[in-house]
Amino acid sequence: MASFIIEGGHKLSGSIQPQGAKNEALEVISAVLLTREEVVMENIPEILDVKNLIVLLQSLGVKVHRLEKGKYSFQADSLNAEYADSEEFIKTCAKLRGSVMVAGPLLCRLGHVWFPKPGGDKIGRRRVDTHIMGMVNLGAKLNYDSNRKAYRLDAPQGLKGTYMLLDEASVTGTANILMAATLAKGETTIYNAACEPYIQQLSKMLVRMGAKIEGIGSNLLKICGVESLGGASHRILPDMIEVGSFIGMAALTRSSLTIKDTSYDDLGIIPAQFRRLGINIEQRGDDIFVPEQESYVIDSFLDGSIMTIADAPWPGLTPDLLSVMLVVATQCKGSVLIHQKMFESRLFFVDRLIDMGAQIILCDPHRAVVIGHDHHFQLRAGRMSSPDIRAGIALLIAAMSAKGTSVIGNIEQIDRGYEDIDLRLNALGAHIIRQND
Numbered sequence: 001m002a003s004f005i006i007e008g009g010h011k012l013s014g015s016i017q018p019q020g021a022k023n024e025a026l027e028v029i030s031a032v033l034l035t036r037e038e039v040v041m042e043n044i045p046e047i048l049d050v051k052n053l054i055v056l057l058q059s060l061g062v063k064v065h066r067l068e069k070g071k072y073s074f075q076a077d078s079l080n081a082e083y084a085d086s087e088e089f090i091k092t093c094a095k096l097r098g099s100v101m102v103a104g105p106l107l108c109r110l111g112h113v114w115f116p117k118p119g120g121d122k123i124g125r126r127r128v129d130t131h132i133m134g135m136v137n138l139g140a141k142l143n144y145d146s147n148r149k150a151y152r153l154d155a156p157q158g159l160k161g162t163y164m165l166l167d168e169a170s171v172t173g174t175a176n177i178l179m180a181a182t183l184a185k186g187e188t189t190i191y192n193a194a195c196e197p198y199i200q201q202l203s204k205m206l207v208r209m210g211a212k213i214e215g216i217g218s219n220l221l222k223i224c225g226v227e228s229l230g231g232a233s234h235r236i237l238p239d240m241i242e243v244g245s246f247i248g249m250a251a252l253t254r255s256s257l258t259i260k261d262t263s264y265d266d267l268g269i270i271p272a273q274f275r276r277l278g279i280n281i282e283q284r285g286d287d288i289f290v291p292e293q294e295s296y297v298i299d300s301f302l303d304g305s306i307m308t309i310a311d312a313p314w315p316g317l318t319p320d321l322l323s324v325m326l327v328v329a330t331q332c333k334g335s336v337l338i339h340q341k342m343f344e345s346r347l348f349f350v351d352r353l354i355d356m357g358a359q360i361i362l363c364d365p366h367r368a369v370v371i372g373h374d375h376h377f378q379l380r381a382g383r384m385s386s387p388d389i390r391a392g393i394a395l396l397i398a399a400m401s402a403k404g405t406s407v408i409g410n411i412e413q414i415d416r417g418y419e420d421i422d423l424r425l426n427a428l429g430a431h432i433i434r435q436n437d
Contacts, residue, residue, distance in 0.1 A: 003409045004422060007431035008381055008402035011292075012250060014428050015258035018242035019045040019419045020070060024198035025236055026098035027175045028205055029053055032062065032074035033105035034179060035209055037231030040073045044236060048416040053098045059083050060102075081110055090116045090150050100131055100172055104180035107135060107153055116150035130166055130173030137164045138177070138184050161186035161225055169194045169219065169313040175202055181223040182211040190221040196314040197266040201237055208232040238263050241320045242418065243288065244270050245393050248324040249425070250290040251279045252331055252401040254375070257428070259288040268315050275299075276307060277325065277332050295374055298334030306369075310339035319343060323394035326350065326370060330358040331401065333374035339367050349391035352384040353398060381406040389417035396421070400430055 020043035029050070032039045044050060046069070054072070058064050061080035065073045083089055084106060093099035094116040106113040115132060132151060136142050138159040143152050161184045166173065174194040179202075181188035193199070195217055203216040209232045212224040243262050250257035251274075264271075264286050271281045271288070278296035282289040299307050311319035319342045326338045330353060340346050344365040354360055356379040359371040381404030386392030392414035399406035408414075411434070414421060422432040 001409060001437050002411050003407055003435045003437065004396065004399075004411050004414075005433040005435055006396065006399040006406045006408065008399055008404060008406060009378075010400070010429050010431050011253055012255035012257055012425070012428040012430060015260050016246055016424060016428060017260040018238040018246070018262060019047070020236035021045070021198060021239040022047060022049060022241070022417050023171070024201050025050050026053055026101050027172070027198060027202045028234055028236065029057070029074070030098070030101035030105055031179055031202060031206065032057070033060070033076050033079070033102060033109060034183060035229040035231060036075070036077040038073055038075045039209075039231055040067070040071070040233045042071045042233075042235045043238075044070050044072055045239065045419050046070065047419045048412065049096070049098050052096050056092055056096065056099060056102070059089070059092070060106075076109075079109055084110060084113065087148070090114050090148055094150075100128060101176060103131060103153070104135065104176040107140060107155055108159065108180055108183040111156045111158070112152065112154045114148070114150045114152055116148075130168055130170040131176045134164060134166070134173060134177035135159075135180060137162050138180055138188065159184035161188035161223070163189040164191070166190065166192040168192070171196055171199060174199055174221075178203065178213070178221065178223065179206070182206055182213070182225060182229060184223075184225040186225055188223045188225065190223070191219065193219050193221045194313060195219050197237060197240070197268075201234075205232055205234045208234070237266055240267050240270060240318065241390070243267060244274070244321040245324050245397070245418075247274050247279065247281065247288065247290055248328045249397050249400065251277070251293070251296060251328050252397050254292055254294065255290075255429075256292040257290045258284075259290070261286055262288050264288065269317055270321065273309060273317050273321075273325065276309065277328055277336070279328075296328075296332040298329065298332045298336050298372060300334070306335050306337055308337040308339055311342055319346070320390050322346070323349065323390040324397065326360075326368060327353060327394040327398045329370040329372055330360070330379065330398070331375050332372035335369060335371050337367060337369050341366060346388070346391065349387055349395065352382065352395060353379075356380045356382050356398060356402060358398075378403045380404065383407045383409075385409040386411055386413040389413055393418060393421075400425075
């Protein structure tokens with residue numbers, strides 16, 4: 001296992017460009033399984049989770065060519081059905097969170113698919129009911145194999161369009177059902193669909209491949225199934241989570257930073273939520289400029305009550321940025337309640353911040369009150385381990401502002417979501433050493 005050794009207290013300067021969006025990449029790369037023709041994608045983030053998904057596709061028989069950094073071609077003209085039925089496939093999928101996205105496309109192409117509970121972050125229960133019940137609604141038969149510890153979905157005669165009201169606006173669940181519905185017979189209506197920009201991107205790519213989708217950008221999608229899909233080219237959006245992470249880094253280190261090519265119009269409420277923490281954010285075309293500030297004053301509600309920042313389905317605030325906003329608030333002036341509604345274990349990393357000197361009251365698994373130091377007290381360096389991708393980047397941000405040298409272990413979790421983050425931040429003035437144990 002590798003570690004980061006971080007010498008804190010260094011300001012950042014210059015400009016940085018966010019990588020392609022991880023969450024979009026996992027969806028659109030899985031969609032190549034729906035067609036026998038070539039699909040070319042640009043701005044693919046070459047991070048661990050995406051690389052592992054690409055390896056999985058190659059094992060399934062997909063021809064993959066790296067044309068240049070971040071640009072790949074995929075062609076699934078001949079799938080390896082034997083591998084898709086193997087124990088190895090099930091074990092690989094059980095370790096890889098992004099593997100859930102191949103279920104819908106494989107069910108369409110092969111007429112059946114194994115669906116193990118996927119791995120990934122340890123941030124609480126992440127139900128797959130929405131995915132599975134969506135396939136069942138489309139006509140698949142469901143059985144559970146206790147020996148393989150996996151579900152098997154069968155649709156040898158193909159899927160049939162239907163109306164469904166999702167039990168939750170699951171992003172990955174919506175994507176999976178959407179992909180399957182493009183090749184189902186008849187019309188499918190998905191109500192309470194997720195409508196994040198990444199779902200919109202997937203929908204637009206599917207339309208270029210020949211799918212018929214109405215309601216893109218809303219929570220009501222209508223899909224008229226087609227016989228087959230063709231090839232397409234696609235460019236992945238910049239990662240909004242990286243954009244938010246860089247805003248947080250600039251604020252906590254009191255630095256001046258330019259974030260390039262952010263696709264600002266697709267960031268939704270993210271800039272406004274950081275402004276609630278007192279951070280000045282200037283839009284300059286498609287770039288964001290965060291000026292250096294001595295103090296960041298947290299807003300209050302109009303009646304004077306304590307500010308609450310909570311996650312919610314799009315267009316609400318993505319849960320992936322609450323960890324970053326929490327650590328930034330430790331050095332703002334004022335207090336804020338961070339309410340993590342969607343995952344019950346994602347706030348447990350605050351124990352590490354408390355050890356570093358942060359004033360945080362963990363109310364329960366979902367809520368934490370942060371009392372900001374206003375930079376009158378610098379966080380102490382510490383030794384810690386990254387429990388998940390987003391907590392890992394939050395701890396890295398804390399260590400960059402702390403007094404002394406910190407060590408963060410299990411950085412493979414950070415590598416799953418952030419490409420060469422140490423090298424990119426060192427180019428801005430950070431002092432981060434990667435140590436392989």
